[in-house]
Amino acid sequence: MPIVLGFDYPVIADEGLALQILMSLVDASVAPLLDEPELTNLLAAARRASIWEASQSYKFGAIVQPTANNRNGHRFRLVKFSGGITSGSTEPSWPDSRDAEVVDGSLTWREEGTDYDSLWDLTAAARAGWLLKAGKAATCVDFEQDGIKFSASQVAKHCKAQADQYLSATVA
Numbered sequence: 001m002p003i004v005l006g007f008d009y010p011v012i013a014d015e016g017l018a019l020q021i022l023m024s025l026v027d028a029s030v031a032p033l034l035d036e037p038e039l040t041n042l043l044a045a046a047r048r049a050s051i052w053e054a055s056q057s058y059k060f061g062a063i064v065q066p067t068a069n070n071r072n073g074h075r076f077r078l079v080k081f082s083g084g085i086t087s088g089s090t091e092p093s094w095p096d097s098r099d100a101e102v103v104d105g106s107l108t109w110r111e112e113g114t115d116y117d118s119l120w121d122l123t124a125a126a127r128a129g130w131l132l133k134a135g136k137a138a139t140c141v142d143f144e145q146d147g148i149k150f151s152a153s154q155v156a157k158h159c160k161a162q163a164d165q166y167l168s169a170t171v172a
Contacts, residue, residue: 011065012118013051018043021122026129026162032136032155034129042132046125048116049075056087058107065115066094075115080108123166130163 012018019036022043028034034042049063058064062078065071072094079101088105095102100111137159140152 011051011068011071011115012120012122015043018118018120018122022120022125022129025122025126025166026133028129032133032140032159034132038132039129042125042128043120045128046121047119048121049119051119052076052087052091052104054087054089054091055105057085058087059085063112064109065119067091070094071115072096073115074111075113076102076109077112078107079110082106082108123168127163127166130159130166134159134163 012021019039022039023029023034026034026039028039049065051068052064052066058078060078060081063075064078065075070091070093074094074096076094082103084106086105087107092102092104092109094109095111098111098113102109134156137152137156140150140155142149142151142153144150
C-alpha cells in the first residue's frame with residue numbers, strides 16, 4: 001500500500017506485522033541469526049507510541065494516538081494526572097491544534113505533533129538489529145573448512161555497514 005500525504009492510510013499498529021517487517025529489514029534468518037526474543041526486545045526499545053485505550057493506566061510522558069475511528073493526524077503526550085492514572089471510559093474528542101490539551105478521565109493529554117505512520121521506529125530497530133548481528137559476528141573466529149573461508153571480521157564489517165544505512169540523516 002503506498003503511503004500518501006495526510007492521515008487516510010492505516011497506522012502500523014500490529015506488533016506481529018511490525019515484527020515481520022523488522023525481521024525482513026535485518027535479514028533475521030541469515031547468519032548471524034537473530035531469534036524472536038531478540039527481535040521482540042529490539043521492537044520494544046523502538047516503541048514510539050501506542051493507540052489510546054479506554055480505562056487504561058498510563059505512565060507520565062506516555063504518547064498515544066487516537067483510535068482508527070477518531071484519527072486526526074496528531075499524537076498526544078500525557079502531561080498531567082488529576083487523582084489517578086487511568087484514562088476515561090470513552091475516547092476524548094482529540095484537538096487538532098498545536099499544544100492543545102484535552103482531559104481524558106483523570107488524565108490530561110497535550111498535542112505533540114503529527115501522528116506516526118508506525119507505532120515503532122523501525123529504522124532505529126533495524127539499525128540496532130544490524131549492530132547486534134555485527135556484535136555476534138565479532139565474537140567469532142575466522143576459519144577455513146573444506147576449501148571454504150569464513151571471515152567473521154568481514155561479516156561483522158558487513159553488518160556494521162548495513163547498520164550505517166539506517167542512520168538518520170541530519171540537515172544542517
